[in-house]
Every structure is written in C-alpha cells, then in structure tokens.
Amino acid sequence: AQRVTQPEKLLSVFKGAPVELKCNYSYSGSPELFWYVQYSRQRLQLLLRHISRESIKGFTADLNKGETSFHLKKPFAQEEDSAMYYCALKVGGATNKLIFGTGTLLAVQP
Amino acid sequence: NAGVTQTPKFQVLKTGQSMTLQCAQDMNHNSMYWYRQDPGMGLRLIYYSASEGTTDKGEVPNGYNVSRLNKREFSLRLESAAPSQTSVYFCASLLAGVLGGEQFFGPGTRLTVL
Numbered sequence: 001a002q003r004v005t006q007p008e009k010l011l012s013v014f015k016g017a018p019v020e021l022k023c024n025y026s027y028s029g030s031p032e033l034f035w036y037v038q039y040s041r042q043r044l045q046l047l048l049r050h051i052s053r054e055s056i057k058g059f060t061a062d063l064n065k066g067e068t069s070f071h072l073k074k075p076f077a078q079e080e081d082s083a084m085y086y087c088a089l090k091v092g093g094a095t096n097k098l099i100f101g102t103g104t105l106l107a108v109q110p
Numbered sequence: 111n112a113g114v115t116q117t118p119k120f121q122v123l124k125t126g127q128s129m130t131l132q133c134a135q136d137m138n139h140n141s142m143y144w145y146r147q148d149p150g151m152g153l154r155l156i157y158y159s160a161s162e163g164t165t166d167k168g169e170v171p172n173g174y175n176v177s178r179l180n181k182r183e184f185s186l187r188l189e190s191a192a193p194s195q196t197s198v199y200f201c202a203s204l205l206a207g208v209l210g211g212e213q214f215f216g217p218g219t220r221l222t223v224l
Binding site: 006009034043044045046049086094095096097098099100101102103 | 114
C-alpha cells in the first residue's frame, strides 16, 4: 500500500533547539519525496524535494530507503519556522499525484 | 503572474445545495489537482487532470465532479452538498515533465455545509 506517515501531530520546541519532523513512507517503487509547508494564513508551498538534495531555510531531509524515512531536520529552530509541515510522496508516475501525510504542526517557543 | 487563483474564498451552503468551486492558473501548467484538507487527515486528492481534456478520480471522489474547461481552468462541482463535505478545498497545478516537479497551490476555499 502507498502511504505516508507523520507520527507527530504537534512538535513544540524552544528557539535555538534542534528540530526533527518525522516522515515514513510505504511505496513499492523508487520513491520521490517532498516536504511542503503552510505558514499561518498563507498557501501551501514546497519546502524541499529529496531529488535536489538541497537545504532550504536551514532545513534538510535525507531519504533513507532502508528505513523508508524522509525526516526533516534543522539544527537551530527559529520562531518563523512555526508552521504546518506535510510530507508528500509522488505516486502514479506521469500523473504526478501526491499522497500527503497528516501533517505536523511545529510550534517554536521564544 | 497571479499563480493559482480560487474563487470563492468562503462559502456556506445548506445540505442539498449545489455549487462550483473555480480554479485558474496562469503558469501554462499541464496538470491540475483538487484536494480537500481536514483536521488530522492532511490533504486528500479528490480529482485530477493530468492534461487538458483528461480528468480522473483521486482518493475521495464521491460527491464531486470536475471539469477541465481549458488549459487554465479546472472547476470542482458539488451537486448536492452534505455536511461531510465541510472542508478547506485546495487547487494545485504542476508543469508535467519536470523531474521533481513542484505543485503550486491556490489560497483555498473554506466551505461549510449546514
């Protein structure tokens, strides 16, 4: 079955603390994974994609095929990182359909 | 460029009423998608259109219909609204054929069915 699991509904950390948002997937093919973010009163937007192996706003995510994970990490959280984060898995080949996890709300306390 | 636009922003319906949610994109994207977002359930795909002239069901299509009017526009219709369709609806578009292609989202429509 194709599935994305984000086990934490809410992650609360203090400013300057490390952050790790967990994402596990189930997919029989070669996975293509994304992190999308939704800041308060803004539209959903792409944060990063595993294929680019990039760091955006200090966030990184490494695809671990052995553990079927794509956790999002940042060494030092900032208050402006507070948002809803969704992990997404591309399925359906050329249709580019996405399966989203249930999301994790990151709250960074001052 | 406006990106992906959606109308209306808010809507309240009574059970049994019908309505159409409009979505348009000005990025010359091939593919368009409709999602619903519910608390604790993330985003779920309702319908999608991989290219102009084609539409297909997603994960939760029951109670909805779609029309890909042209390359720019993709509408979602509720024929007989039910309280279970209370949700936030997002439209998205994507330029197909790009490796690691990004879906661009609209601002959403918040729908309440009484």
